[in-house]
Amino acid sequence: MDIKVYGNDVEKALKSLKRQLQKEGLFKEIKQRSFYEKPSVKEKRKKREAAKKRVKALRFK
Known part of the structure; x- marks a missing residue:
C-alpha cells in the first residue's frame, strides 16, 4: 500500500x-x-459472509 502526501x-x-x-x-x-x-x-460467520458476498455479486451483474 502506498499513500502519497502532496503539499504537506x-x-x-x-x-x-x-x-x-x-x-x-x-x-x-x-x-x-x-x-x-x-x-x-x-x-457460521464465514458462510454468512460468503452468502452476503454472492448476493451482492448477483446484484451488480
Missing part, C-alpha cells in the same frame, strides 16, 4: 490511508482477532 497535507493523506484500510477490511479483522472465536461460530 498530512490530514488528507491520513484520511486516504484510513479509507483504504477500511476498504481492505483490516479494522474488521483486528476486531475479530481480539477475542477468541469458537470454530463453529467462525464457520
Whole structure:
C-alpha cells in the first residue's frame, strides 16, 4: 500500500490511508482477532459472509 502526501497535507493523506484500510477490511479483522472465536461460530460467520458476498455479486451483474 502506498499513500502519497502532496503539499504537506498530512490530514488528507491520513484520511486516504484510513479509507483504504477500511476498504481492505483490516479494522474488521483486528476486531475479530481480539477475542477468541469458537470454530463453529467462525464457520457460521464465514458462510454468512460468503452468502452476503454472492448476493451482492448477483446484484451488480
